[in-house]
Amino acid sequence: xxxxxVNVKLYATLRKLAPKNVQIGEAFPLDLDSPTVNGxxxxxxxxxxxxxxxxxxxTRVTKFDHELHANDTVVIFPPVGGG
Amino acid sequence: MSKVLRINMEDLSHKWQNVKPAHKTYAGRxxxxxxxxxxxxxxxxxxxEQNKIVISPGLLxxxxxxxxxxxxxxxxxxxxxxxxxxxxxxxxxxxxxxxGVRGIIIEGAPKNSKDxxxxxxxxxxxxxxxxxxxxxxxxxxLIGKVWKDHPTKPGIIGCGVAGQRLLENxxxxxxxxxxxxxxxxxxxxxxxAVFGSKRIVAVISDGKGGSRPExxxxxxxxxxxxxxxxxxxxxxxTGKLKDDKGEPYGGxxxxxxxxxxxxxxxxxxxxxxxxxxxxxxxxxxxxxxxxHDLVDKTKAKFGDKAEGKYAHACHPGCVMAxxxxxPYEETGKQxxxxxxxxxxxxxxxxxxxxxxxxxxxxNRLCNDIGLDTIEAGNTIAMFMEAGIIPFGDGPKAIALLxxxxxxxxxxxxxxxxxxxxxxxxxxxxxxPSVKGQALPAYDPRPIKGIGVTYATSTMGAxxxxxxxxxxxxxxxxxxxxxxxxxxxxELSQAFQATTAYIDSxxxxxxIAFCILDDDDGFNAMxxxxxxxxxxxxxxxxxxKDVLKKEREFNKKAGFTEADDxxxxxxxxxxxxxxxxxxxxxxxELDAVFKGF
Ligand code: SF4
Numbered sequence: 001x002x003x004x005x006v007n008v009k010l011y012a013t014l015r016k017l018a019p020k021n022v023q024i025g026e027a028f029p030l031d032l033d034s035p036t037v038n039g040x041x042x043x044x045x046x047x048x049x050x051x052x053x054x055x056x057x058x059t060r061v062t063k064f065d066h067e068l069h070a071n072d073t074v075v076i077f078p079p080v081g082g083g
Numbered sequence: 084m085s086k087v088l089r090i091n092m093e094d095l096s097h098k099w100q101n102v103k104p105a106h107k108t109y110a111g112r113x114x115x116x117x118x119x120x121x122x123x124x125x126x127x128x129x130x131x132e133q134n135k136i137v138i139s140p141g142l143l144x145x146x147x148x149x150x151x152x153x154x155x156x157x158x159x160x161x162x163x164x165x166x167x168x169x170x171x172x173x174x175x176x177x178x179x180x181x182x183g184v185r186g187i188i189i190e191g192a193p194k195n196s197k198d199x200x201x202x203x204x205x206x207x208x209x210x211x212x213x214x215x216x217x218x219x220x221x222x223x224x225l226i227g228k229v230w231k232d233h234p235t236k237p238g239i240i241g242c243g244v245a246g247q248r249l250l251e252n253x254x255x256x257x258x259x260x261x262x263x264x265x266x267x268x269x270x271x272x273x274x275x276a277v278f279g280s281k282r283i284v285a286v287i288s289d290g291k292g293g294s295r296p297e298x299x300x301x302x303x304x305x306x307x308x309x310x311x312x313x314x315x316x317x318x319x320x321t322g323k324l325k326d327d328k329g330e331p332y333g334g335x336x337x338x339x340x341x342x343x344x345x346x347x348x349x350x351x352x353x354x355x356x357x358x359x360x361x362x363x364x365x366x367x368x369x370x371x372x373x374x375h376d377l378v379d380k381t382k383a384k385f386g387d388k389a390e391g392k393y394a395h396a397c398h399p400g401c402v403m404a405x406x407x408x409x410p411y412e413e414t415g416k417q418x419x420x421x422x423x424x425x426x427x428x429x430x431x432x433x434x435x436x437x438x439x440x441x442x443x444x445x446n447r448l449c450n451d452i453g454l455d456t457i458e459a460g461n462t463i464a465m466f467m468e469a470g471i472i473p474f475g476d477g478p479k480a481i482a483l484l485x486x487x488x489x490x491x492x493x494x495x496x497x498x499x500x501x502x503x504x505x506x507x508x509x510x511x512x513x514x515p516s517v518k519g520q521a522l523p524a525y526d527p528r529p530i531k532g533i534g535v536t537y538a539t540s541t542m543g544a545x546x547x548x549x550x551x552x553x554x555x556x557x558x559x560x561x562x563x564x565x566x567x568x569x570x571x572x573e574l575s576q577a578f579q580a581t582t583a584y585i586d587s588x589x590x591x592x593x594i595a596f597c598i599l600d601d602d603d604g605f606n607a608m609x610x611x612x613x614x615x616x617x618x619x620x621x622x623x624x625x626x627k628d629v630l631k632k633e634r635e636f637n638k639k640a641g642f643t644e645a646d647d648x649x650x651x652x653x654x655x656x657x658x659x660x661x662x663x664x665x666x667x668x669x670x671e672l673d674a675v676f677k678g679f
Contacts (some may be wrong), residue, residue, distance in 0.1 A: 010345065013319075024367040025366065025368075060350070078334065080557060081321070081342075082339065083552065083592070083593070
């Protein structure tokens with residue numbers, strides 16, 4: 001299994017799963033065993049229903065098996081609303 | 084039996100009337116828009132005696148239905164020249180609901196009067212009081228004085244110095260439950276100036292002797308409202324503060340509406356520095372997460388003395404509690420309440436200001452002076468666009484806004500007059516307004532459905548009129564659509580009609596996040612309304628009926644399809660990072676209300 005590093009940003013109720021001392025809006029590196037969005041969720045212990053909005057390099061993706069490349073930035077939001 | 088209070092400011096008289104049979108299902112926005120369309124000449128000058136102010140608590144205000152105490156205020160808008168309904172929480176909706184007041188209609192204006200008045204409404208009583216001591220002062224001061232003079236914890240709405248000077252960005256303030264802040268604003272459209280034109284500073288609603296409104300089928304109503312509470316509490320957006328493990332759960336309770344700042348920035352749809360970019364590099368610093376952390380930090384430091392809060396309710400009985408109290412970092416004392424997403428955007432990202440304290444201070448000033456924050460931020464942006472003060476300079480923006488206190492300051496008056504007036508005066512060609520009202524916190528280039536709402540809404544650019552963001556960005560009711568998918572008309576119309584219904588029930592629009600996702604929640608919500616009225620109300624046709632009256636009013640006021648358009652620069656200037664323009668064709672915009 002190859003390992004690969006991507007950058008991850010977690011917001012709102014998911015922030016608790018980021019390493020301590022990571023600032024709001026700051027990306028942290030994550031070493032992946034499997035190079036997909038699912039790999040990120042699995043590694044961080046995020047359930048699919050919690051990962052409501054996922055963006056890879058600024059573009060929304062809707063497939064959990066979306067393939068990732070080294071140094072991609074993955075942003076994950078739980079369900080949010082306001083206005 | 085609900086009553087209508089009709090006040091004539093010309094001879095300072097009042098009378099109580101029965102609700103007309105044809106109006107019996109109308110409350111909130113349906114009531115204000117119906118009365119305006121029946122009684123006000125759409126071509127009248129909005130700041131002279133022919134205009135009327137209509138105030139109406141939502142249908143369920145004062146009942147135990149969750150988050151149902153919203154208040155609508157309507158008039159012909161001095162900002163747009165069209166019909167206007169703005170709604171807010173605060174105490175007044177609940178108080179009027181308990182007093183059995185379906186609506187207050189204020190007509191006429193005193194001739195050549197130098198005096199200022201307040202209207203005191205109580206159980207079967209109304210007094211028009213001369214209150215010159217309430218005029219010309221900040222609104223934090225004013226609400227304190229009113230509670231001292233009337234120790235029954237009344238609801239208060241009215242106008243600040245901006246409205247008293249008839250300036251077009253004057254909002255209608257409302258006191259919060261604690262009476263610590265006048266920040267519950269029916270802000271948009273300059274309705275505060277209509278109060279000023281009638282020489283009214285405050286409408287004071289004393290709930291003493293009131294009672295809970297009864298439903299036609301109380302048993303069914305009670306059952307439905309309980310089911311509805313369960314649905315709201317279970318949803319990840321509207322739900323409870325913490326989950327069973329004690330971890331943060333409900334998005335609105337933990338982070339407020341300002342939970343949106345980061346997602347809009349990441350999505351590239353957050354208008355930044357006067358709609359020049361879709362991303363703000365300092366978004367995180369002024370986001371809902373930042374307020375949450377500041378509250379926790381000051382609580383840890385100051386203990387019982389800390390006044391900061393999230394999960395704060397804007398009116399009695401709100402279970403979603405998206406409001407907050409932003410504390411001063413140095414003392415833990417209250418700085419402003421609430422700081423909402425739209426405001427963090429307008430006074431923050433839109434001005435390039437990424438310091439939470441400065442944004443909170445600008446918000447506090449707007450609350451004190453009596454200004455709508457969305458329009459105020461857009462107006463300050465015009466000063467920045469014109470090079471009078473630099474983007475990103477918090478202290479200079481604060482100094483500019485403070486000029487609004489000074490009656491003799493022309494700049495102070497201009498900064499209180501809305502983006503269109505300020506922009507034109509200062510020679511700006513990129514003025515982000517539709518029908519004279521400035522855009523809120525979502526750029527219509529990458530998020531096109533909201534652009535359709537901005538263009539076609541009867542209210543001018545207004546996100547709440549048809550909040551397609553729920554579907555487009557937040558994935559509620561359907562997936563996020565491809566930005567190139569142009570079929571937004573249907574989406575916008577559906578949201579606009581449903582919104583008009585919700586705005587009439589007294590429910591806060593944020594219930595939509597739950598009911599669009601959860602059929603049980605939707606049915607329970609509808610049952611509360613139907614069992615309250617003893618009638619089966621069709622959500623969409625009720626909403627469409629309201630929209631039809633509003634469109635008709637605007638048409639008679641002189642609006643045509645040419646007014647249902649976004650400013651030119653949205654069609655010609657691509658917005659980074661996605662580098663897209665607003666390219667929904669005009670025919671598609673006109674299709675939204677075809678056949679209305
Ligand atoms: S959800 Fe927020 S805005 Fe809506 S009623 Fe509750 S506190 Fe007020």
